[in-house]
Amino acid sequence: MNYILYAVPFFFVLIALELLADRWRGVSSYRLADAINSLSAGVLSTTAGLLTRTIGLLIYTLAWQQLAVFELSAEPLWVWLLAFVFYDFCYYWNHRLGHERNVLWAAHSVHHQSEDYNLSTALRQTSTGFIFGWIFYLPMAVAGVPPLVFLTVAALNLLYQFWVHTRHIPKLGWFEWLFVSPSNHRVHHAQNAVYMDRNYGGVFILWDRLFGTFQEELDEQPVIFGVTTPLASWNPLWANAQFYVALWRDAQRAESWWDRLRIWFMPTGWRPADVAAKYPQAKPDLSQFVKFDVPLSRGQQVYAATQFSLYVLAGTGLLALAAELSTAALLLGLAWMAGGLYVIGTWLENRPTARRLELLRLALNLPVVWLALQLGLLPELPLLWPLLLGYSLLSLVALYYTPGERSTVAVR
Ligand SMILES: [Zn+2]
Ligand SMILES: [Zn+2]
Known part of the structure; x- marks a missing residue:
């Protein structure tokens, strides 16, 4: 039994309540x-x-x-x-x-x-x-x-x-x-x-x-949320890879094999001495802290929110069907979800490639579903094709009429 599946509606109801509380108290x-x-x-x-x-x-x-x-x-x-x-x-x-x-x-x-x-x-x-x-x-x-x-x-x-x-x-x-x-x-x-x-x-x-690891929240120290090496990205795949990549890079740069091996298991932030000297990392000044953000037009936001909601639905569907699906089907589902969420991430970052990637994502949906049906990875769901075609066409129209935000510069 997948307990998280049954909790999904409660998560979203509580998120909606928190949004209402935000509005009621005039905070965001x-x-x-x-x-x-x-x-x-x-x-x-x-x-x-x-x-x-x-x-x-x-x-x-x-x-x-x-x-x-x-x-x-x-x-x-x-x-x-x-x-x-x-x-x-x-x-x-x-x-x-x-x-x-x-x-x-x-x-x-x-x-x-x-x-x-x-x-x-x-x-x-x-x-x-x-x-x-x-x-x-x-x-x-x-x-x-x-x-x-x-x-x-x-x-x-x-x-x-x-x-x-x-x-x-x-x-x-x-x-x-x-x-x-x-x-x-x-x-x-x-x-x-x-x-x-x-x-x-x-x-x-x-x-x-x-x-001995307890600390109380202090009135004189308002919390600044986040990590000291900021992600500075809306890409969920990069979010999972960021620190592994940083460690891998440092391991490659290290002279000694011992350092290359032990860097993975050393205290967080530890870097080989030769690497730290050659590639110093500046400590951020928290008094100057600004949240990572990328300006988006209203239309771009609505488009991203709508597409993302559909991915949440699809993800929940995958969770509900999981017990009946083969490992191959789950792998295909995961790859499809990861690809789509990546594209939404580039859209949120307002990257120059975002529109082309979005077109590619919409175009790929059809052969992926066809392939999944051919291989028996996906059960025959009622109205699958009309729904998918309707969705693709509506998305294309929305994409055509969604104005872009001119600035592509990330604010930090
Ligand atoms: Zn937490
Ligand atoms: Zn933690």
């Missing part, structure tokens, strides 16, 4: 391109997850079958409660190392790239966390927590974290002591020096208090 915590970029990362992560999460689950199940010390049944309530707390403990270390080691930060940094903070930021998730993430939960398998219980508490943990990504909820008194809250998680998303690498808990903030 959303920017269209940023929200689309965050949600694109989420759609990509969920779609890729249909393939990648099997790996972690297989390893977990194998470890549980071979190494479990206790024989825990999924019946008693205490097993569930224990698993819920145990999971959050493992999550704390997964998350903490995700910030403290180069290669793990390369995966996790996706969640932190947004320079806004709202419920769409919660859905901004990495697509590569599966590579090392499973290691941190092996203790649960060894303790004997059954895979079904593990999967369920993992989903509950992730779902809990959704609501804390908002600027609308102030500090919550005693709650702040025990639980992860909007206030203490805002601190976690900050790039201010005083807030860096703090508040790693998923549900319980208690771990941070125990292991």
Whole structure:
């Protein structure tokens, strides 16, 4: 059962409520391109997850079958409660190392790239966390927590974290002591020096208090959201690759083989001495901080929002159909989603190639669907062809009448 699928409507209802709260209080915590970029990362992560999460689950199940010390049944309530707390403990270390080691930060940094903070930021998730993430939960398998219980508490943990990504909820008194809250998680998303690498808990903030990583939100230090090496892009594929590429480049440039190897596992930000001397990186001055933005015309924004909404629908459809689809179909679906979200990203960046790429995307939809049907990768859905043709024609007309924004210069 895919718990996230059933949560999708709630995510969007709550995002709509947050937008209303914005309007009511006369603030703006959303920017269209940023929200689309965050949600694109989420759609990509969920779609890729249909393939990648099997790996972690297989390893977990194998470890549980071979190494479990206790024989825990999924019946008693205490097993569930224990698993819920145990999971959050493992999550704390997964998350903490995700910030403290180069290669793990390369995966996790996706969640932190947004320079806004709202419920769409919660859905901004990495697509590569599966590579090392499973290691941190092996203790649960060894303790004997059954895979079904593990999967369920993992989903509950992730779902809990959704609501804390908002600027609308102030500090919550005693709650702040025990639980992860909007206030203490805002601190976690900050790039201010005083807030860096703090508040790693998923549900319980208690771990941070125990292991010395807690920091309270301070009135005199308004949070500046984002990462110190800004993404400066609306491309969700680049969002996932940015830090891996930076590490790869530095590894290539290093003289010593030892440095080339260890750079991946060193503390985040560590660079080989010869590389740092030859290619210095300036530390950004936060007092001069300006959010990444690209001006777009109203028409361009409406066009991007409409196309993106259709991708969210398609992504949800893929999630719903996943159990019936073959691995090949899922791979094709993932490639199709990734390509489309990439094109929407270039559109949001107002790149000179955006219109041509958009035409190519619309043109490719038809042969891709045809191929998927021929190969039996896609079930015969009613009205598929008329809907697809209608959509393509309407998009072409909209594209023709959408005025462009003249400036293609990104503001930073
Ligand atoms: Zn984090
Ligand atoms: Zn977060």
